[in-house]
Amino acid sequence: MQLTLFIIFGLIAVGGAVNLLVQRHPIYSALSLVTVMGALAGEFLLLGAEFIAFIQVIVYAGAIMVLFVFVIMVLNAGEVPRESKSRMAALIGLPVLALLAVTIIGQLAGAFSQTALGLGDYVIQTGPIGDSLFHQYLLPFEVTSVLFLVGLLGAVVLAAREPDAAPARGGEIPESLVEAGLEADIAAQEAARR
Amino acid sequence: MVPLSFYLALSAILFILGVAGFIFKQDIITVFISIELMLNGVNLAFVAFSHALRQIDGNIFVFFVMVIAAAEAAVGLAIIIAVVRNRNSLEADRMSLLRD
Numbered sequence: 232m233q234l235t236l237f238i239i240f241g242l243i244a245v246g247g248a249v250n251l252l253v254q255r256h257p258i259y260s261a262l263s264l265v266t267v268m269g270a271l272a273g274e275f276l277l278l279g280a281e282f283i284a285f286i287q288v289i290v291y292a293g294a295i296m297v298l299f300v301f302v303i304m305v306l307n308a309g310e311v312p313r314e315s316k317s318r319m320a321a322l323i324g325l326p327v328l329a330l331l332a333v334t335i336i337g338q339l340a341g342a343f344s345q346t347a348l349g350l351g352d353y354v355i356q357t358g359p360i361g362d363s364l365f366h367q368y369l370l371p372f373e374v375t376s377v378l379f380l381v382g383l384l385g386a387v388v389l390a391a392r393e394p395d396a397a398p399a400r401g402g403e404i405p406e407s408l409v410e411a412g413l414e415a416d417i418a419a420q421e422a423a424r425r
Numbered sequence: 426m427v428p429l430s431f432y433l434a435l436s437a438i439l440f441i442l443g444v445a446g447f448i449f450k451q452d453i454i455t456v457f458i459s460i461e462l463m464l465n466g467v468n469l470a471f472v473a474f475s476h477a478l479r480q481i482d483g484n485i486f487v488f489f490v491m492v493i494a495a496a497e498a499a500v501g502l503a504i505i506i507a508v509v510r511n512r513n514s515l516e517a518d519r520m521s522l523l524r525d
Contacts, residue, residue, distance in 0.1 A: 237427045241435045248442040248462055257454040257515075264458050267439070271465055274432070278476040283468075283487050290491055295461070295498050302502045303454055306509050311452045311516050324448040332441045339433035346429040346477050353476050355484055363481050364488070375492050382496035389503035392510075 233350040236277055244270035255310045261299045268292040279354040432473035439466030453508070453517050457501055464494050 247266035254260050268291050275284035364372055439462060446459030468487045475483025512519060 234427050237431060241431075244435065245438055245442075248439055251455075251458065251462065252442060252446050252450070255452075257452050257458070260452075260455045260458050264461060267462065267465060271469055274435070274469060275472050277427075278432070278472050280472045280475065280484050280487075283472060283484050286488070286491065287468075290495065291465075295495055298498055298502060299454070299458065299461075302506065306454075306506065306515070308452070308454055308515055320448050328441065328445055328448065331444070332437070335437040335441070336434050339437055340430040343429040343433055343477075347426040348429055348432070348473070348476050349426050353479050355475070355481055359481055360484055360488070363485055368485055368489075371489065375489065378496055379492070382500050386499040386503040389500065390506045 233277060237274065240270045240273040240277070243267075244274070257303050257308045258300065261296060261303060264299075265292050265296050268296070277350060278348065279351060282355065282357045282360050429473055429477045433470055436466045436470040436473065439463075439469065442466075451517055452515050453505055453520070454515060456517060457498075457505065460501075461494060461498070464490055 244267050247263045247270065251260045251263040251267070254263060268287060272284045272287040272292070275281075275287060443459045443461075443463035443466060446462065447456055450456050450459065468490055471483040471487045471490070473483075475481065475487075508520060509515060514520075
């Protein structure tokens with residue numbers, strides 16, 4: 232039963248991840264990632280991590296991916312050409328990646344094949360997580376709030392338009408300055424005509 | 426009963442697909458999405474070990490990884506918006522200079 236569910240969710244996750252790599256339009260990649268996250272939420276439920284499974288759906292697949300999709304739509308991102316101009320990625324990246332895959336999967340599958348995880352033999356509810364978060368991990372939790380504040384300010388500053396690049400709005404400029412500018416323009420045109 | 430190694434293998438596969446996307450994709454948004462895929466793969470390993478060792482700390486770490494991912498997504502997407510506004514391109518190869 233558990234193995235069947237594991238295989239189903241695992242196939243959905245790997246298929247979504249492969250589709251993420253194959254698709255060329257970023258919006259399809261983002262939606263594939265939502266699929267992967269949903270399948271992983273199922274795996275978390277199989278592992279008894281209820282809280283993590285639900286914040287995976289609510290926060291990760293809900294909030295963060297909405298941010299991605301929103302940015303893709305704001306930028307009006309289309310397909311980009313597939314060919315990379317540098318061959319270093321293919322020449323060095325592919326063998327190193329294959330080596331990494333063989334090493335990690337080989338080592339992990341070999342080392343932990345004896346430990347078996349049963350369905351429901353260790354269920355972590357939300358209460359103990361909050362208890363641990365506000366006692367043992369209180370300092371990291373508070374530091375996280377500062378990190379979020381800095382991230383918020385950084386995002387606002389980085390995404391804001393530079394003052395020079397932004398076209399000045401008429402309403403914000405005092406009328407007298409506008410009239411002075413217009414008069415200067417008219418004077419310059421008359422000077423050019425003479 | 427599922428062996429722990431199955432979960433770890435799935436986690437490693439997702440991580441390596443994320444690395445592959447990070448290396449080979451040309452689109453900076455997709456590169457960024459690949460980073461999220463890597464984080465998800467690592468989260469699965471955390472939860473699997475948390476279950477196997479009967480320790481709650483793995484779940485706490487996944488919580489912190491999600492928090493960091495949210496902050497990183499906000500800042501990173503702001504950087505992408507700023508870069509695309511300056512260059513009018515999403516291709517990673519064109520972003521080899523720090524200035525215009």
